[in-house]
Amino acid sequence: xxxxxxxxxxxxxxxxxxxxxxxxxxxxxxxxxxxxxxxxxxxxxxxxxxxxxxxxxxxxxxxxxxxxxxxxxxxxxxxxxxxxxxxxxxxxxxxxxxxxxxxxxxxxxxxxxxxxxxxxxxxxxxxxxxxxxxxxxxxxxxxxxxxxxxxxxxxxxxxxxxxxxxxxxxxxxxxxxxxxxxxxxxxxxxxxxxxxxxxxxxxxxxxxxxxxxxxxxxxxxxxxxxxxxxxxxxxxxxxxxxxxxxxxxxxxxxxxxxxxxxxxxxxxxxxxxxxxxxxxxxxxxxxxxxxxxxxxxxxxxxxxxxxxxxxxxxxxx
Amino acid sequence: xxxxxxxxxxxxxxxxxxxxxxxxxxxxxxxxxxxxxxxxxxxxxxxxxxxxxxxxxxxxxxxxxxxxxxxxxxxxxxxxxxxxxxxxxxxxxxxxxxxxxxxxxxxxxxxxxxxxxxxxxxxxxxxxxxxxxxxxxxxxxxxxxxxxxxxxxxxxxxxxxxxxxxxxxxxxxxxxxxxxxxxxxxxxxxxxxxxxxxxxxxxxxxxxxxxxxxxxxxxxxxxxxxxxxxxxxxxxxxxxxxxxxxxxxxxxxxxxxxxxxxxxxxxxxxxxxxxxxxxxxxxxxxxxxxxxxxxxxxxxxxxxxxxxxxxxxxxxxxxxxxxxxxxxxxxxxxxxxxxxxxxxx
Numbered sequence: 001x002x003x004x005x006x007x008x009x010x011x012x013x014x015x016x017x018x019x020x021x022x023x024x025x026x027x028x029x030x031x032x033x034x035x036x037x038x039x040x041x042x043x044x045x046x047x048x049x050x051x052x053x054x055x056x057x058x059x060x061x062x063x064x065x066x067x068x069x070x071x072x073x074x075x076x077x078x079x080x081x082x083x084x085x086x087x088x089x090x091x092x093x094x095x096x097x098x099x100x101x102x103x104x105x106x107x108x109x110x111x112x113x114x115x116x117x118x119x120x121x122x123x124x125x126x127x128x129x130x131x132x133x134x135x136x137x138x139x140x141x142x143x144x145x146x147x148x149x150x151x152x153x154x155x156x157x158x159x160x161x162x163x164x165x166x167x168x169x170x171x172x173x174x175x176x177x178x179x180x181x182x183x184x185x186x187x188x189x190x191x192x193x194x195x196x197x198x199x200x201x202x203x204x205x206x207x208x209x210x211x212x213x214x215x216x217x218x219x220x221x222x223x224x225x226x227x228x229x230x231x232x233x234x235x236x237x238x239x240x241x242x243x244x245x246x247x248x249x250x251x252x253x254x255x256x257x258x259x260x261x262x263x264x265x266x267x268x269x270x271x272x273x274x275x276x277x278x279x280x281x282x283x284x285x286x287x288x289x290x291x292x293x294x295x296x297x298x299x300x301x302x303x304x305x306x307x308x309x310x311x312x313x314x315x316x317x
Numbered sequence: 318x319x320x321x322x323x324x325x326x327x328x329x330x331x332x333x334x335x336x337x338x339x340x341x342x343x344x345x346x347x348x349x350x351x352x353x354x355x356x357x358x359x360x361x362x363x364x365x366x367x368x369x370x371x372x373x374x375x376x377x378x379x380x381x382x383x384x385x386x387x388x389x390x391x392x393x394x395x396x397x398x399x400x401x402x403x404x405x406x407x408x409x410x411x412x413x414x415x416x417x418x419x420x421x422x423x424x425x426x427x428x429x430x431x432x433x434x435x436x437x438x439x440x441x442x443x444x445x446x447x448x449x450x451x452x453x454x455x456x457x458x459x460x461x462x463x464x465x466x467x468x469x470x471x472x473x474x475x476x477x478x479x480x481x482x483x484x485x486x487x488x489x490x491x492x493x494x495x496x497x498x499x500x501x502x503x504x505x506x507x508x509x510x511x512x513x514x515x516x517x518x519x520x521x522x523x524x525x526x527x528x529x530x531x532x533x534x535x536x537x538x539x540x541x542x543x544x545x546x547x548x549x550x551x552x553x554x555x556x557x558x559x560x561x562x563x564x565x566x567x568x569x570x571x572x573x574x575x576x577x578x579x580x581x582x583x584x585x586x587x588x589x590x591x592x593x594x595x596x597x598x599x600x601x602x603x604x605x606x607x608x609x610x611x612x613x614x615x616x617x618x619x620x621x622x623x624x625x626x627x628x629x630x631x632x633x634x635x636x637x638x639x640x641x642x643x644x645x646x647x648x649x650x651x652x653x654x655x656x657x658x659x660x661x662x
Contacts, residue, residue: 020488025500032504141642145635147580149587149600150627153607161618255493259584263607273496274588277503285500293491 003308007301014297021293022286026072029282030065037085059085072286082283084276091287095269102268105261106253108188113196113249118242121203125238126230128208136200143197148256152190152263159186169265187264191256195249202245207238240307247303251296362647369643372636379633383446402440406597409434420619430621433605438622441597442629448509448598449630453579453637456516461571463517464524465560471525472532473555483529489522498581502590512591516578527570531563538562565648573641576634583630602626 037055041047047055056062059082063071075082081091124136160166166186171179210216211234219229258270265271269288276284363369382401389397423430429438471482489497501515535541536559544554585591586600587607594601606622 016484017487017491020484021491024488028500028504141635141638142631145576145631145638147583147600147627147630147634149584150603150623150630153603153623153627157618157620157623251493255495258495258499259587262588274499274590277499277590280503289492289496289500292493292496296491296493 003305007305010301010304014294017297018290018293022073022290023069025286025289026069026282027065029280029285030068032280040085059083072283081287084281084284086279086281091283094272094284095287095291098267098269098272101266102254102257102261102270104184105187105191105257105266105268106250108184109191109195109253109256110250112188112192113199113253116192116196117199117203121200122207122230122235124200124204125207125211133204136204140197140201140204143193143200146193148190148194149259149263151193152187152260155186155190156263187260187266190263191253191260194256195253198249199242199245202242203238206241207234210234210237243303243306247299250299251292254292254295359644359647363643366643366646368639369646372639372643375632375636376640379446379629379636380450382443383450386440386443386447402437402443404437404440406436406441406444407595409436420622422619423621429625430619432602432619432622438602438625441602442599442625445597445599445602445626446629446633448592448596449579449582449600450633452509452512452516452582453575455513456520456578457571457575459513459517460520460574461524461567463521464526465528465564465567467521468525468528468530469532469555469560469563472529473536473551473559475533479529482525486522486526489519492519494519495581495584498585499588499590502585507591507593509592512582512585515585516581520574520578523574524567524570527566528560528563531566532559535559535562569641569645569648572644573638576637576641579630579634579637599626599630 037052037059040055041052053062062068072082079092081095083089084091084094087094120136120139124133127133156168160168167183171183174180211230216229216234219233220226224233254270257268258273260266261268261270262274269291272284273288275281276288385397385399386402387400387406388395418431418435420433421427421431421435427437427439429442432438432441467482471479497519498515501518502511505511505514532555541554541558544558549558582591583598583600583603586598586602587604589601589604592598592601594605603623603626606619606626
């Protein structure tokens with residue numbers, strides 16, 4: 001099977017999964033008693049029953065659940081993701097306004113995770129059972145055991161309140177300004193630490209495994225400098241197992257954003273999702289869930305493609 | 318040499334030499350511990366692992382502290398009369414006529430200080446262990462059991478059964494863990510059993526996939542074929558012959574995921590979607606401190622309301638991970654030298 005065909009098959013296979021995700025989420029959210037209209041009515045008792053019905057009809061919240069689902073589905077297929085009822089704004093621009101914030105945060109977290117994990121993993125594997133290796137293990141273990149929201153709070157406490165190196169709240173500046181990038185360091189570290197620890201562990205063990213293989217002995221025997229052996233031959237092969245984990249971590253970084261954005265009051269998708277849950281914004285919950293579903297599936301697909309690029313022995317059949 | 322056995326003459330075999338045979342390998346009496354089960358051996362291996370034992374001790378101590386924090390009464394009968402926590406975790410201390418204000422720094426009377434409602438943080442942290450620890454253990458037991466049965470059925474029967482069951486799994490995996498838990502808690506409302514259900518719903522899938530993979534490997538063994546040939550029922554073959562041989566990775570996974578569940582529960586509490594706001598659950602306690610940290614109560618910063626509940630989560634999860642790594646190593650060591658060398662070198 002060629003790579004192109006493989007990608008096509010995999011993309012086609014995501015359609016039923018996404019359909020299932022949408023049905024499941026829709027059903028779950030509609031099992032919940034209460035929707036934004038109920039809250040609206042509770043706040044404005046003068047709304048009559050007839051007016052309430054009219055509002056429901058306007059937002060497609062009347063009729064049986066399956067009918068509501070079909071209406072929603074029909075709208076989505078035409079590019080209409082629905083409405084955020086509390087602010088009476090279409091879902092798509094609402095999400096698009098928050099997406100860059102989350103992507104910036106996620107990329108920052110990713111960059112920090114990679115910057116720490118890859119060199120530290122290489123170092124630990126090459127200098128096995130030394131003090132540095134032990135320290136890296138302690139770091140990895142602490143990293144995966146730290147709840148990210150607590151880490152965020154502690155970073156604020158130490159670096160923003162006690163040492164006063166960072167502002168406590170995000171400055172009101174455009175996303176790509178120097179102030180903002182500086183502010184992003186704390187949330188970035190918060191979101192990246194757990195991933196960095198996991199990545200480092202994988203990097204270390206796969207690197208250590210590769211270092212024991214015969215081609216390494218061969219490369220050393222022909223007189224290549226150790227640097228070339230490690231950074232050129234071994235690293236490339238170790239990265240294969242790292243890429244799978246990396247794809248998996250993309251999902252966890254996204255899930256981490258839900259919590260970390262809350263800690264730093266960061267106006268991204270994760271915070272919007274928590275708001276949507278609290279306010280029962282059906283359309284918004286659906287849109288964000290599907291969006292993250294697509295992200296996860298794409299990340300996994302990307303990992304498989306990277307596999308093929310990094311290791312030509314891998315075939316698809 | 319030869320031995321006479323009835324009318325058959327056996328040559329080349331000397332019964333005496335068996336008794337006093339020379340060691341051909343490094344086989345010794347002390348190495349062979351007879352019929353000792355692999356779990357006993359794993360435990361022996363585990364006990365030698367100092368960091369894992371440290372984790373085990375911490376978990377035991379924390380569990381006991383949570384258990385004995387306040388008396389437990391079931392249906393009017395006090396089953397656990399001890400009270401290690403000096404105050405009721407929910408008590409607002411100045412309301413009880415005590416000379417205590419909100420946000421008092423740690424002192425001898427209040428080792429972890431008091432929180433914004435003048436409640437004793439030390440008592441709350443001790444008591445809070447009950448929520449996180451019990452939810453963690455319950456969820457992992459239930460999810461591992463569900464995943465075991467589900468994965469065993471999928472892996473053993475294969476074919477369309479497998480295909481159908483695995484597509485359902487894909488569905489669960491398309492949600493990032495916490496998102497589905499959030500939706501479920503939103504549906505069910507806040508509360509203890511609601512949290513258990515939410516984390517069960519997202520947790521079993523991982524075990525199912527793991528066990529299915531193991532079953533696929535194990536079922537190729539001849540003893541499964543032999544059991545079939547002897548007319549054993551499917552259920553007996555699965556749970557008596559296949560599952561026990563596939564269960565080691567499940568145990569490792571379970572021990573490692575208790576920490577994940579505890580963090581997840583605390584995260585939901587932190588988002589205000591876990592337990593009711595006044596409960597002493599660790600994550601819920603942190604939710605209330607976030608506001609004060611970011612806005613500042615004026616004057617000094619009450620670091621203790623953040624450090625101690627979060628530190629408790631960290632300590633417990635870290636210890637669980639130490640135990641998990643220890644179990645992993647202990648079970649791994651049995652797989653034979655080659656496998657052990659293939660993994661962590």
